[in-house]
Amino acid sequence: MTASAEVTSRSAVLTPPQPSRPTGPRPDLEPEPSSTGERILVATFVAVPMLALLAAIPLAWGWGLGWHDVVLAIVFYAISGLGISMGFHRYFTHGSFKATRGFKIALGVAGTLALEGPVLTWVADHRRHHKYSDQEGDPHSPWRFGDDWKALTKGLLFAHMGWLFGTERTSEQKFCPDWLADSDIVRISRSFAWLVAASLLAPALIGGLWSWSWQGAVTAFFWASLVRVAFLHHVTWSINSICHTFGKEEFEVRDKSRNVSWLAILSFGESWHNLHHSDPTCARHGVLKGQIDIAARVIWVAEKLGWAYAVRWPDESRLTGKQVGRSRKLGSMTKRAGSSATS
DSSP states (O other): OOHHHHHHHHHHHHSOOOOOOOOSOOTTBOSSOOOHHHHHHHHHHHHHHHHHHHHHHHHHHSSSOOHHHHHHHHHHHHHHHHIIIIIIIIIIITOOSEEOHHHHHHHHHHHHTTOSOOHHHHHHHHHHHHHTTTSTTOTTOTTTTOSSHHHHHHHHHHHHTGGGGOSOOBOHHHHOHHHHTOHHHHHHHHTHHHHHHHHHHHHHHHHHHHHTSHHHHHHHIIIIIIIHHHHHHHHHHHHHHGGGTSSBOOBOOSSOOOBOGGGTTTTTTTTBHHHHHHSTTOSOSOOBTTOOOHHHHHHHHHHHHTSEESOOOOBHHHHHTTBOSSOOOBOTTOBOTTSOBOO
C-alpha cells in the first residue's frame, strides 16, 4: 500500500461515513424552526444553573451549606437523574422494558424534573440521534465539523451544549408517534413549565420547612435546585460529547460511541455508551463484569415489584459475538443459554 493510500485508509477509519446532504424539506424536522423566545428560554435554563455551579465551590467553603442541603440535593439528583436514565432514555426512547401505568407516569414526571425538555422533545431528539449517529442528521455529534483538533474542539463544544441553541426542531410526529398516541405522556409533556417550577421550588419549600427558616429555603434552592440541575445537565451532555470522542470500544458499533468508566456512577450507568449503541434496546448498559449500572439495578428492583416487565436484559448469545479486543465476562442480569437473566 502506498503512503497516500495508507493515509486515506486511516482517515476513512477515523471519520464516520458522511451520507449526502439532503435537499428540500426534511421529514425529520418540524416545518417551523424553534422561535427566538424558545432559544432564550433554553439559554436561561443553561446559564443560570451554570452560574450557580461556578459559585458553588467558594460558597461551600464559607457559609450557606448544611447537611439538609446535601441530602436534598442528592435526593433530587437521584430522582431526576434516574428519570432521565431509566425513563426518558431506556423506557420512552428505546422500550427496554414495559411499565405499569403508574410507573410510566412516575418516570415521565421524574425525567421532566431534570429540566432537559419535555419528554416528547427529548425522545424525538434521541431517536433521531440513533438513526444518524455521528453522521449527517445527528443533532449533536462531536464529529460534525471534522476530525482535526480544531474541528473536534469545536465539535465537542457543539455536542456538549451548542446544539441546544440551534433552530432545528426534530419532528415528534416522525420519531415518537407511539407516545403522541398516549394521553398520559402528552399531558406530561405539555405540563413541562409546571413541572419545571415544581423541580425548582420543591427543594426550597422542603428546606425551609425542614429548618423552619428562610435561610434554609434559600440555601436549599441554591444547592438542591440550581446546582443540582446544572451538575445533572453537564453529566447528561457529557454522554453526547465525551462518550462519542474518548473511552473504550468494547463492542462493535457503526459510530464513535465509547465507554467512559469514570462517568458511570454520576450518570447512573449511561456512560457505558459503546454497548448502548451496539445494542440500543438492552436495559443494562454496563453489561460486563464490574461495570456499575445503577439504573439497570433499579429497573431490576422495579421488575421484582411488578412495576416493570418484559425487560430486555443482556443476551449472552447476541453480545458475545459483538465483543472486540480482549474478551471479558458478561455480568449479572445476563440471559445465558438455557436460563433467564441472573440476579
